[in-house]
Amino acid sequence: MLEREIVVVGAGPAGLSAAIEAAGAGARVLCIDLNMRPGGQLFKQIHKFFGSSAHRSGTRGIDIGRMMLDEAEDKGVELWLGSTVIGLFPGNKVGVRHGQDGTAGAFVTVHAQKIIVAAGASENVVRFDGWTTPGVMGAGAAQTMVNVNHVKPGRRVVMLGSGNVGLIVSYQLMQAGCEVAALVEAAPKIGGYAVHAAKIARAGVPIYTSHTIKRVVPDESGRVCRVVIVGLDDAFQEIPGTEREIEADTVAIGAGLKPTTELLALLKCDFTFHPVWGRVPLHNRDMETSQEGVYIAGDTTGVEEANTALEEGRIAGISAAAALGYLSEDEAKARKDEIWARLAALRMGPFGEKREQAKQDILSAFDESRGGLAAV
Amino acid sequence: MPLLKCGYLTYEELRALRAVPSDARYAKGPVAVIECVQEIPCNPCETSCPSRAICVGDPIVNLPCLAEEQCTGCGMCVAKCPGMAIFVVDKAYSDTTATVGFPYEYFPLPEEGAAVTAVDRAGQPVCGGTVVRVMNPKAFDHTPVVTVEIPKAFADEVRGIERGTC
Numbered sequence: 001m002l003e004r005e006i007v008v009v010g011a012g013p014a015g016l017s018a019a020i021e022a023a024g025a026g027a028r029v030l031c032i033d034l035n036m037r038p039g040g041q042l043f044k045q046i047h048k049f050f051g052s053s054a055h056r057s058g059t060r061g062i063d064i065g066r067m068m069l070d071e072a073e074d075k076g077v078e079l080w081l082g083s084t085v086i087g088l089f090p091g092n093k094v095g096v097r098h099g100q101d102g103t104a105g106a107f108v109t110v111h112a113q114k115i116i117v118a119a120g121a122s123e124n125v126v127r128f129d130g131w132t133t134p135g136v137m138g139a140g141a142a143q144t145m146v147n148v149n150h151v152k153p154g155r156r157v158v159m160l161g162s163g164n165v166g167l168i169v170s171y172q173l174m175q176a177g178c179e180v181a182a183l184v185e186a187a188p189k190i191g192g193y194a195v196h197a198a199k200i201a202r203a204g205v206p207i208y209t210s211h212t213i214k215r216v217v218p219d220e221s222g223r224v225c226r227v228v229i230v231g232l233d234d235a236f237q238e239i240p241g242t243e244r245e246i247e248a249d250t251v252a253i254g255a256g257l258k259p260t261t262e263l264l265a266l267l268k269c270d271f272t273f274h275p276v277w278g279r280v281p282l283h284n285r286d287m288e289t290s291q292e293g294v295y296i297a298g299d300t301t302g303v304e305e306a307n308t309a310l311e312e313g314r315i316a317g318i319s320a321a322a323a324l325g326y327l328s329e330d331e332a333k334a335r336k337d338e339i340w341a342r343l344a345a346l347r348m349g350p351f352g353e354k355r356e357q358a359k360q361d362i363l364s365a366f367d368e369s370r371g372g373l374a375a376v
Numbered sequence: 377m378p379l380l381k382c383g384y385l386t387y388e389e390l391r392a393l394r395a396v397p398s399d400a401r402y403a404k405g406p407v408a409v410i411e412c413v414q415e416i417p418c419n420p421c422e423t424s425c426p427s428r429a430i431c432v433g434d435p436i437v438n439l440p441c442l443a444e445e446q447c448t449g450c451g452m453c454v455a456k457c458p459g460m461a462i463f464v465v466d467k468a469y470s471d472t473t474a475t476v477g478f479p480y481e482y483f484p485l486p487e488e489g490a491a492v493t494a495v496d497r498a499g500q501p502v503c504g505g506t507v508v509r510v511m512n513p514k515a516f517d518h519t520p521v522v523t524v525e526i527p528k529a530f531a532d533e534v535r536g537i538e539r540g541t542c
Contacts, residue, residue, distance in 0.1 A: 048458035048517070050418040052436050058420030058456050060517065174539075175482055189380035194414050195459025201383035202536045204499030209381055307417075349415035349437035 004030040004078075006320050007094050007112035009085045009263060012040020013306045014298025014313035015118035016068045016077075021317030022116075023075035025326040030110065031077055032096060034084040038072075039065035040120055041140075042306065044147045046175075047168060050193075051307040051346065061306060062147075088115060088263045092293060114293045114320040117264055118313060121257035121299035126160060130216030135224030139169040139254030146176035154250030158227045159183045160213055164192035164305075166254030170200050173252070180205045181248045184229050186212045186236060193351070212236075214243060216251060224249050257303045264300070267291050272365045276358040277302030282366040285340065286319035287312055290369065295320055302362065304355055311343050379413065384497035387532040397444045397465075406449025406466035406475070410440050412459060424456035451477050451523075455516035464523070467531050474531035475508060477523040484540050485510060485520055494526050494534040501538065503530050 006022050008015045011033035019031040037043060045061020056064050072079070082099030086107075089095060094110045123138040125131070135154060139161065142153045157178050159170045162185035170180045183200065188210045190197045201207060210232045219225035231242030264281045265271070270290035273279050280302045287295045295316040298309035315336050322332035347356035379385045390396065390411055397407045410421070410430070415437040422432040422440060429446035430453060432438050449464045454477055464477035476494075486492060486507045494505040505524040512520035526534050 048420070048456075048519070050416055050458050052417065053420050053423035057418060058424065058458055058517075177483070190383060193416055193459065194379050194383070195412065195416075195461040197379075197383035198385075198411070198497065199460050202495065202497055202499050203539065204495070207381075207383045345435050345437070346417045348435050349417060351414070351416055352437070 001093070002108060002110045004028060004110055004112050005324055006030070006114045006116065007032065007110055008116045008118060009094070010040065010118035010120055010298070010300075011035075011038035011079060011081075012118060012120050012298060012309065013042055013064075013068070014120075014300070014309040014316075015040070015116065016072055017310045017313030018116045018118060018295075018297055018317035018320070019077045020068065020071050020075055021314045022321040022326075023072070023077045025318070025321035027321045027324055027326050029077050030080065030112075031072070032080045032083050032085055032094075034082065034099075036082050038069060038079055038081060042068070044140075044143045045306065046147050046172060049306065052342070055307065055310070055342070057307070064306075085263060088117075088267045088294070090267070114295065114323060116295040116297060116313075116316045116320055117300055118296070118298045118309075118316070119260040119263060119300045121259050121303050123253070123257055124255045126213070126253050126255045128213045128215055130218065130224075133216050133218050133224050134222060135249055136216060136251040136253070139165050139252040142250070142252040143169045143172060146172060146178070152176055152178050153252070154224075154248070155179065156181050156248045157250040157252055158213070158229075158246055158248045159252050159254060161185065161254035161256070162187075162190040162192055162197065162207065162209070163254055163256060164196060165257075166252075167192045167196035167200060169252060169254060170205060171196065171203070174200070174203055174205075178250075181227075181246050182229070183207045184211045184213060185209045186232055188234070212238075213251065214238065224251055227251055257299065259300050259303060261300060264289060264294070264296065267294060269294065270366075270369050272362065274302070274358050274361060276354055280362065282362060282369055284366050285315075285336065285363060287316040288319060290366070293320075293323070302355070302358060307346050308343060308355075311339050311346070315339050382498070385411070385413070386497070394439065395441070397442070401444040402465065402467040405468045406464050406477075407444055408442055408447050408449060408453055409463045409465050410442055410453075410461065411463065412440055412457070412461045415439060416459075418458060420456045420458060421453040421462060424452050426450065426452060451511060451521045452515070454479055454521045455511075455519040460519075463535060464521075465531055467528060469525060472528055473525050474528045475523050475525050476531060476534045477509070477521050478536050479519050480522040480536070481519055482539050485512070486522060486537065486540065492524060493538040494524055494530065495536050495538055496533045497535050499536070502533050503527055505534070505537065507537075
């Protein structure tokens with residue numbers, strides 16, 4: 001069995017920042033990602049990030065990704081790409097389908113003293129008549145096509161969902177030369193940042209709030225050729241007679257994400273159901289789960305955004321390194337306190353408040369589950 | 377709020393929510409118009425301003441405030457704002473025309489001197505215009521700032537141009 005001090009599952013913003021912190025403190029860190037390139041979603045994010053300038057806001061995600069890869073290399077983080085963690089087992093064993101050259105497909109078990117799971121999230125789907133028609137895809141898939149593979153998913157796109165993913169991907173599809181025929185949102189108001197909506201409104205994209213996709217009509221070749229949308233009432237029920245047909249060859253669905261938590265369920269980590277985030281693992285202020293030595297960070301803990309993922313990754317990395325003796329308790333605490341303060345600032349305002357409350361709820365639930373006092 | 381329904385505000389709605397430059401300041405030449413109305417954690421406008429004319433402060437969800445007398449209308453914040461929500465308006469450009477500068481991240485990039493159709497916040501055509509400046513220095517990090525000359529009457533409406541095709 002291979003031995004590593006820390007294994008990080010996932011090389012996205014949370015996993016990479018955890019790996020960088022822990023390796024920077026002196027730990028031997030192995031970071032594993034199933035993609036052929038590290039960086040998670042960062043390399044799809046060609047837009048400039050919000051956040052504090054002290055933390056690279058105003059910089060494009062793709063450039064933040066490049067900086068982090070350089071930093072991880074500098075700090076000596078070992079990276080396994082094209083490798084899937086297929087299981088976490090008692091005794092801190094990490095089962096990996098190792099996909100690197102020469103050992104493609106080999107199964108290896110790594111014993112890790114500490115494990116950090118930063119497995120991200122996966123896209124939700126919306127089922128409507130014709131949802132399996134070729135040309136219907138996740139907004140994240142459409143974004144990967146244009147920004148990573150430089151292939152247009154189609155000529156004319158209907159976007160379903162007005163969260164930041166739906167708004168940003170609509171904009172980026174237009175930058176790539178696609179037309180966005182409509183943005184459709186079931187709720188009565190736009191879900192994401194108004195500035196993102198303003199950008200696509202300015203480009204002439206019609207926004208249909210209180211509407212959803214009723215069905216997709218294929219052409220003779222079986223590909224999407226028309227999209228029928230319908231108005232919704234306050235109870236999200238279809239309003240008869242409000243159907244309208246839109247010519248389009250692609251439908252992108254940006255209907256939110258759910259945390260990827262299967263590995264933590266295998267380890268029997270304690271979970272809770274939270275109305276904001278769904279079923280998520282409990283963790284404490286070290287980002288440690290109910291299983292000692294197993295930490296989490298980023299979207300796995302509840303879907304937020306890259307800035308919060310980066311900060312949570314740092315906390316997990318510092319905690320794991322401190323638990324191994326690479327940082328004094330005082331130093332680790334001082335650094336974690338600073339990061340928690342920055343996280344609190346990122347979770348303010350109308351968009352952040354409910355995520356701050358959700359995070360506090362999770363931390364309290366962790367304390368309660370351990371029989372301790374609820375966090376004040 | 378119409379913003380949340382259709383994705384944009386009219387100038388009147390913006391004025392009701394946020395301070396816009398005074399008439400006196402507009403009369404002096406180019407000035408930043410900040411169309412940022414939601415408290416989101418973001419402050420590159422503040423840190424990018426070479427004249428220190430924009431203040432966000434702590435916490436960073438504060439809405440940005442412009443010290444209009446300090447603003448030189450240089451356009452740095454226009455390129456830096458991740459929300460592309462800042463414009464530079466020059467109502468003193470000539471007796472009859474004004475200019476509006478906006479971020480433009482599409483291909484093809486218009487050329488100086490080109491005749492274009494100027495659009496409002498809803499993307500609807502408002503009037504004809506002429507591109508007078510295309511700024512795309514390294515510091516703007518691939519967010520060119522395009523400035524169009526338009527009839528003065530439309531200075532508060534025009535916020536972009538119809539896109540060309542590649």
